[in-house]
Structure formats: structure tokens, C-alpha cells
Amino acid sequence: MAGRLCLIKSVLSATPLYYLSLFKAPEVVCKSIISIQRRFLWGWGKEKMFISWVSWRDLCRTKEEGGLGIKDIRKFNYALMAKWMWRYSFDEKGRWKEVIESKYGLGINSDSVPIKYQSWWWRDLTSIYREGGGDGWFQDEVGWRIGSGDKIRFWEDVWVGNSKLKTLFPRLYSLSLNQGHKLEEVGEWEGSIWKWSLRWRRGRFEWETSIEAELEGLIARVKVKKDEKDALEWRSEANGCFTVSSAYECLVSATRGPQIDFFKHLWKTKTFPNVMFTAWRVLLNRIPTRMCLRRRGVLLDTYVCALCELKEESCQHLFLECKVASRVWDLCLRWIGILYVQHNDVRNHFESFMLTQGSNEQNQIWKGVWATIIWCLWNHRN
Numbered sequence: 259m260a261g262r263l264c265l266i267k268s269v270l271s272a273t274p275l276y277y278l279s280l281f282k283a284p285e286v287v288c289k290s291i292i293s294i295q296r297r298f299l300w301g302w303g304k305e306k307m308f309i310s311w312v313s314w315r316d317l318c319r320t321k322e323e324g325g326l327g328i329k330d331i332r333k334f335n336y337a338l339m340a341k342w343m344w345r346y347s348f349d350e351k352g353r354w355k356e357v358i359e360s361k362y363g364l365g366i367n368s369d370s371v372p373i374k375y376q377s378w379w380w381r382d383l384t385s386i387y388r389e390g391g392g393d394g395w396f397q398d399e400v401g402w403r404i405g406s407g408d409k410i411r412f413w414e415d416v417w418v419g420n421s422k423l424k425t426l427f428p429r430l431y432s433l434s435l436n437q438g439h440k441l442e443e444v445g446e447w448e449g450s451i452w453k454w455s456l457r458w459r460r461g462r463f464e465w466e467t468s469i470e471a472e473l474e475g476l477i478a479r480v481k482v483k484k485d486e487k488d489a490l491e492w493r494s495e496a497n498g499c500f501t502v503s504s505a506y507e508c509l510v511s512a513t514r515g516p517q518i519d520f521f522k523h524l525w526k527t528k529t530f531p532n533v534m535f536t537a538w539r540v541l542l543n544r545i546p547t548r549m550c551l552r553r554r555g556v557l558l559d560t561y562v563c564a565l566c567e568l569k570e571e572s573c574q575h576l577f578l579e580c581k582v583a584s585r586v587w588d589l590c591l592r593w594i595g596i597l598y599v600q601h602n603d604v605r606n607h608f609e610s611f612m613l614t615q616g617s618n619e620q621n622q623i624w625k626g627v628w629a630t631i632i633w634c635l636w637n638h639r640n
């Protein structure tokens with residue numbers, strides 16, 4: 259299974275990369291790609307029948323959350339397409355940009371061209387851009403690095419805090435004579451010191467002056483730099499440059515669950531990948547023991563344990579309580595010379611399987627021993 263996962267990540271997710279980075283994939287294409295990947299993951303090997311033991315949504319979670327870190331193809335498609343939006347907003351020049359600008363007007367946010375005259379590619383791109391409500395997820399991730407104020411619009415762009423000033427101060431915005439002005443037009447240099455000078459339609463009422471003071475306090479903290487140009491930056495990366503992986507992370511962050519300790523420990527164990535995969539399935543209780551098969555409606559002649567033929571074959575019985583298993587655990591603990599209270603729950607058993615005096619690395623090896631015993635028991639049972 260470890261090999262198949264590797265192939266899914268390196269081949270099946272990478273093959274459609276070229277198309278996914280250019281076009282928004284239709285729903286049916288995404289479903290087909292997922293179906294191919296799912297069949298490849300679960301439909302091979304010793305398990306003759308095709309059962310998806312873990313939902314695809316859970317497999318797309320990170321390993322620390324209990325998944326396998328497979329890419330969600332739809333969101334990955336969006337992240338790849340977002341690169342075009344980034345290049346459109348960030349690249350100053352480019353023939354392709356000139357063509358798009360001349361055809362569609364002012365820019366990606368512009369609605370100046372009626373939808374019926376827009377190409378389907380452009381429509382797809384803007385729909386991805388606006389995904390997530392409000393100004394869209396992409397806009398939320400783009401910020402400004404303030405230079406001389408030659409590009410940033412004072413009221414209409416997000417450059418101080420996380421909101422536009424016109425949204426924060428709607429009353430003042432309606433009074434302002436600086437609507438649509440760039441920062442460099444809303445102040446001036448006095449020697450080496452930048453002074454803001456906002457202009458208003460009329461004097462402010464008394465209750466408005468406190469809001470004005472709040473605005474002045476907010477913008478006073480911002481440093482305008484004389485010799486630098488304003489530049490867009492991608493907030494999720496320290497260097498401000500867009501990357502597909504950080505865009506993907508933004509898109510999936512809303513659905514991220516908490517990290518689970520025993521999965522974190524499992525993937526750090528020092529053992530072979532296929533051993534870890536078997537242990538992962540056992541910890542999730544998603545391995546074809548006879549009880550699990552019965553729950554999924556598979557008809558078998560018998561549901562008792564294949565090793566002792568005394569009790570129903572559940573994960574808990576097969577790997578912990580069965581006389582064969584408990585003898586193995588017993589021998590293993592005697593070998594290392596420790597006394598240990600055995601838990602009846604697989605997850606608790608794994609969690610408590612540690613050397614209290616041991617170093618981090620020793621425990622990683624020790625947990626690897628746990629996973630290997632599980633793997634051996636499973637192979638022995640088969």
C-alpha cells in the first residue's frame with residue numbers, strides 16, 4: 259500500500275498537472291480522477307474485493323490528522339489556476355497580460371465586460387478567484403508591501419490591518435475628497451518625514467472627530483518609503499512570493515481538523531512504510547478483520563477469530579486479546595524486561611507502549627516494534 263500511495267502522489271496526481279494548471283476541470287473529470295486513484299489504492303493486492311476502507315475526504319487529510327496527505331484534486335486545480343491570477347496581478351509586463359487587459363478592461367476585479375462576451379477560460383478564472391464569498395479567498399491572501407504609495411489606493415485597498423479603510427470608516431469615506439486616490443496623493447514629504455493630509459467635503463461634526471482621530475492613529479503607524487515602489491505580496495509565504503503549495507494550504511485550511519497525537523507518533527516510528535500502513539489501518543479499525551467485513555455487509559462462512567477460533571474476530575481481539583497475540587506481547591515485554599499493564603483498546607495500547615526512561619529516538623524505535631508486531635500478527639493471520 260505504501261508503494262501504491264507513492265505512485266498515486268507521483269504519477270496519478272502529477273499526470274493531469276498540465277491540464278489542471280491551465281483549465282478548471284469539470285466536476286465529472288475530478289470525479290473520474292479520484293475514482294481511478296481510489297481503485298488503484300484499494301483494489302489491488304491480496305484483498306480481492308474492492309472496498310474503500312477510508313473515505314476519500316479523510317485520505318486527503320494530513321498524516322497528523324489521520325489521513326495520508328493525498329491531494330484534493332479540485333482544490334489543487336484551484337491552487338494551480340491561482341498562479342495565473344498571481345501573475346496577472348504581479349507581473350508588470352507581458353504580452354499575454356496586454357491582450358487580456360485590452361479584451362477585458364481594467365483587471366481581474368473588473369466587471370466592465372458583460373459575462374456573455376467573456377471567454378469561458380476567463381469566466382472560470384474569475385469564478386475561482388471569487389470562491390469562498392466576500393472578495394474571495396485569493397484576495398484575502400494578497401497584501402501590499404508599502405513603498406512610496408504609487409499603486410495602493412488609500413480607501414479601496416487593504417494596506418493597513420486586514421480591511422479596507424472604506425469598510426472600516428464608511429462615514430469618513432463618504433466625506434472624503436480622496437476617494438480613488440493613491441497613497442502618494444494623500445500626503446506629502448516634508449524633508450524626510452511623510453505627512454498625511456486628508457481632504458474633506460466639509461468640516462466634521464464633533465462626533466465625527468473621534469472617528470477621524472482613530473483613522474489618523476491607524477495610518478500614523480504606517481511607514482511610507484520614498485525610494486521603493488509598492489509591491490504585492492503573498493501573505494502565506496515569508497518572502498511574499500506566491501507558491502502553489504501555500505495556495506493549496508490556504509484552500510484546505512478551513513477543513514483542517516485537529517492533529518492527533520497517536521498518528522503523529524505513528525508516522526515518526528522507525529520502521530518500514532508497509533508496516534506503518536498496516537498499523538495505521540489497525541489504529542483506524544479499517545482492516546478486513548471478519549467483524550469489519552460483517553459490518554460492511556460481506557457474507558462469510560464464519561466470523562470467529564482465524565487464530566483461536568473462540569471469539570469474534572475484531573481488531574481488539576485479533577491484535578490484543580487473542581491468546582496468540584497476548585503471548586507475543588508478553589514475550590516481547592519480557593525480552594525488554596519491563597512490566598506493563600496491557601490496554602484492551604488498540605489506540606490506548608499504542609499510546610502507552612513507550613519506555614518512560616527512554617529518549618525520543620528510543621521510543622520511536624520502540625513504537626516501531628509495536629507496529630512490526632501488529633504487522634507480523636496480521637501476516638500470520640492471513
Ligand SMILES: [Zn+2]
Binds near residue numbers: 569575576
Ligand atoms: Zn483469537
